[in-house]
Amino acid sequence: MAERRRFARRLTTRLLITILVFSTVAVLAITGFGFYHAYSTDYQSRIADLKQQSQARVEREQAPFLQAQNNTQLLAEAFLRDYQRFRDDPKIIAQFDQWFVPSDGILRMHPSFAEGRYIAQRYYKGLTGFLGHYELPYNDELKARVVLASETLAAFAPAWQNDFANTHISMPENILLHYAPAKPWGLLADSKLDIRRGAVVAATLQANNPARVAAWTGLYYDLSAKYWAVTYQHPVDFNGQHLITPSHDLYLSQIIERLITPFKNLSSHFIFNPHGQLIASPNQLPEETQFSGVLHVDRLLNPWYAELFSLIENTPPSLKNPVMIMPEDDEYIYIITLMPGPDWYYVTRYPAAQIRWAAITSAIAQALQSLILLLFIMGIVFWFIRRQVALPLRRLVNVADMIAEGKFQEASRATIADSHARSEIGLLNRTMHDMAKRIEDHQQDLIEQIEKRTAELAKANVALERLAHVDGLTGAMNRRAFDRDLQNAIAQANKGAAKLELILLDVDFFKLYNDNQGHLAGDHVLKQIVATLQGVTDAGIYRYGGEEIAVLCNAVGNNDSCAGLAERLRSSIQALAIPHPDSSFAVVTVSVGVAYHRYGKDSNALILEADKALYVAKNKGRNCVHLNS
Ligand SMILES: Nc1nc2c(ncn2[C@@H]2O[C@H](COP(=O)(O)OP(=O)(O)OP(=O)(O)O)[C@@H](O)[C@H]2O)c(=O)[nH]1
Numbered sequence: 001m002a003e004r005r006r007f008a009r010r011l012t013t014r015l016l017i018t019i020l021v022f023s024t025v026a027v028l029a030i031t032g033f034g035f036y037h038a039y040s041t042d043y044q045s046r047i048a049d050l051k052q053q054s055q056a057r058v059e060r061e062q063a064p065f066l067q068a069q070n071n072t073q074l075l076a077e078a079f080l081r082d083y084q085r086f087r088d089d090p091k092i093i094a095q096f097d098q099w100f101v102p103s104d105g106i107l108r109m110h111p112s113f114a115e116g117r118y119i120a121q122r123y124y125k126g127l128t129g130f131l132g133h134y135e136l137p138y139n140d141e142l143k144a145r146v147v148l149a150s151e152t153l154a155a156f157a158p159a160w161q162n163d164f165a166n167t168h169i170s171m172p173e174n175i176l177l178h179y180a181p182a183k184p185w186g187l188l189a190d191s192k193l194d195i196r197r198g199a200v201v202a203a204t205l206q207a208n209n210p211a212r213v214a215a216w217t218g219l220y221y222d223l224s225a226k227y228w229a230v231t232y233q234h235p236v237d238f239n240g241q242h243l244i245t246p247s248h249d250l251y252l253s254q255i256i257e258r259l260i261t262p263f264k265n266l267s268s269h270f271i272f273n274p275h276g277q278l279i280a281s282p283n284q285l286p287e288e289t290q291f292s293g294v295l296h297v298d299r300l301l302n303p304w305y306a307e308l309f310s311l312i313e314n315t316p317p318s319l320k321n322p323v324m325i326m327p328e329d330d331e332y333i334y335i336i337t338l339m340p341g342p343d344w345y346y347v348t349r350y351p352a353a354q355i356r357w358a359a360i361t362s363a364i365a366q367a368l369q370s371l372i373l374l375l376f377i378m379g380i381v382f383w384f385i386r387r388q389v390a391l392p393l394r395r396l397v398n399v400a401d402m403i404a405e406g407k408f409q410e411a412s413r414a415t416i417a418d419s420h421a422r423s424e425i426g427l428l429n430r431t432m433h434d435m436a437k438r439i440e441d442h443q444q445d446l447i448e449q450i451e452k453r454t455a456e457l458a459k460a461n462v463a464l465e466r467l468a469h470v471d472g473l474t475g476a477m478n479r480r481a482f483d484r485d486l487q488n489a490i491a492q493a494n495k496g497a498a499k500l501e502l503i504l505l506d507v508d509f510f511k512l513y514n515d516n517q518g519h520l521a522g523d524h525v526l527k528q529i530v531a532t533l534q535g536v537t538d539a540g541i542y543r544y545g546g547e548e549i550a551v552l553c554n555a556v557g558n559n560d561s562c563a564g565l566a567e568r569l570r571s572s573i574q575a576l577a578i579p580h581p582d583s584s585f586a587v588v589t590v591s592v593g594v595a596y597h598r599y600g601k602d603s604n605a606l607i608l609e610a611d612k613a614l615y616v617a618k619n620k621g622r623n624c625v626h627l628n629s
Pocket residue numbers: 506507508509510511512514518519520521522523526545546547618622
């Protein structure tokens with residue numbers, strides 16, 4: 001029984017361990033793969049995020065650059081339109097002398113254009129002009145060009161004053177027309193200034209820019225304005241002649257400040273232009289002041305800039321696709337984004353360990369989730385197996401024990417609990433229930449049958465017993481019964497419980513009766529005698545020998561009662577009056593010998609005494625009783 005319980009427990013435990021082992025192996029494999037996958041996915045996703053963040057920042061900051069390009073294009077087209085129509089107009093040419101007046105040995109636009117004035121219903125303000133020393137005299141074309149350029153500038157620039165600090169138009173004749181309401185540059189500029197010597201205007205001259213491309217200058221420090229700026233310059237030629245260069249200055253302090261602001265204090269940012277000039281760096285660069293914005297990486301003391309720029313040149317980004325660079329032995333990764341407009345390379349430097357660590361943390365978190373999920377599932381499986389398998393199995397084992405112990409009724413009641421379950425266990429339970437019930441019914445049948453058969457057997461035994469001790473002819477008890485009863489009676493008598501008397505009766509002249517009346521008639525006589533004796537007494541009547549009858553009388557009273565019985569027996573036979581022609585009494589009679597038991601006398605002695613008494617009765621003439629006293 002205990003073995004069966006242990007087996008049930010072992011089965012459940014083994015089932016759980018098997019599930020646990022296989023699940024653990026599966027989860028570890030999946031977690032391992034998941035960890036690797038989560039790590040690489042997270043790593044890639046963080047790189048993609050960095051690219052996206054850089055791209056978004058660049059796109060946000062590129063607007064003023066693109067607007068500057070559009071604006072200068074607009075100015076160029078408007079100017080060219082007017083120039084082709086009015087360059088020979090005498091009124092325009094004549095205006096030159098009214099608008100531009102001598103100052104410090106050069107010409108400057110009349111200060112009223114800066115302060116505010118109306119000319120032909122157009123309001124001019126914030127406009128200044130610097131016409132520096134020029135080696136040739138001004139001809140009509142130049143005069144008309146300066147006036148038309150001034151008008152173009154006055155027409156468009158005020159609309160942009162909120163977006164750009166200034167708008168200006170330079171000319172290769174050392175002329176600069178300037179719109180900036182806050183600062184009358186044309187009135188303030190040193191008369192000895194030759195703007196063509198400055199890098200900005202110089203870059204627009206045909207000699208320096210034979211391809212005639214519009215471009216952004218490198219970063220420079222505007223000494224007069226005291227800020228870092230870049231200038232977009234759009235050279236405009238007509239019939240091979242360089243007429244004007246509309247341009248915007250774009251103050252970069254705020255833009256650059258925004259661009260080099262780190263992401264979450266982890267990144268640092270650099271900006272290069274395609275010519276290898278450093279536009280911005282988070283580091284303090286003393287060289288900046290030395291080179292006034294022409295900071296070529298080769299001229300920087302730190303070779304790291306040149307190496308980085310060379311890597312960027314090897315894998316340049318496109319407008320939509322930033323690239324990632326991972327230099328060997330470098331603890332950073334670099335995202336290079338192309339900034340449209342000035343075509344700058346915007347570099348985002350980010351610690352590689354930070355990305356790896358974040359990816360590992362994320363992968364570990366996912367792995368932990370998987371493990372927690374495994375534990376949760378195992379918990380549910382454990383609970384399910386315990387509730388749905390282990391407990392019902394244990395109950396079934398108990399039921400099996402009950403059946404083994406023969407407690408079928410208990411077993412059939414105990415199986416009710418899980419019998420409603422639809423599982424195999426429920427089915428097994430119902431089967432056990434049916435089995436216990438059937439065994440119980442069969443056992444009940446068997447018990448009833450055994451009881452019935454036992455009763456029948458007892459009855460048969462009683463009959464058999466009776467048959468074994470009854471004489472077949474007369475119905476009196478036979479000699480075997482006599483011997484048994486005599487022994488018992490003597491034993492009782494020896495204990496003093498009762499007195500005992502043995503009466504022996506013998507049919508008189510029976511040989512003659514047989515001989516003359518026939519043996520069958522003799523049998524009939526014997527039957528009649530026994531029946532008669534039984535009618536006279538309840539004492540045991542035995543067929544002791546052929547025609548000898550014994551009567552055991554357990555007399556409680558005195559000897560007379562047994563003597564009286566012997567006499568009543570004798571007379572009852574005589575009274576039958578069965579004719580016996582060969583008897584001296586003419587009827588069938590019996591002689592009777594009686595012997596009394598005395599303490600210590602055994603059965604043989606008692607029988608012998610009774611025999612002697614009978615012998616005496618015979619000798620006395622028969623049909624009489626003799627007591628052997
Ligand atoms: N019909 C019949 N006769 C029996 C049976 N058993 C014994 N006998 C006969 O009983 C007779 C007994 O005879 P005995 O005892 O010799 O003498 P008796 O003729 O009875 O004479 P006394 O006893 O001296 O009166 C025998 O002839 C037996 O054959 C029996 O079962 N049926």
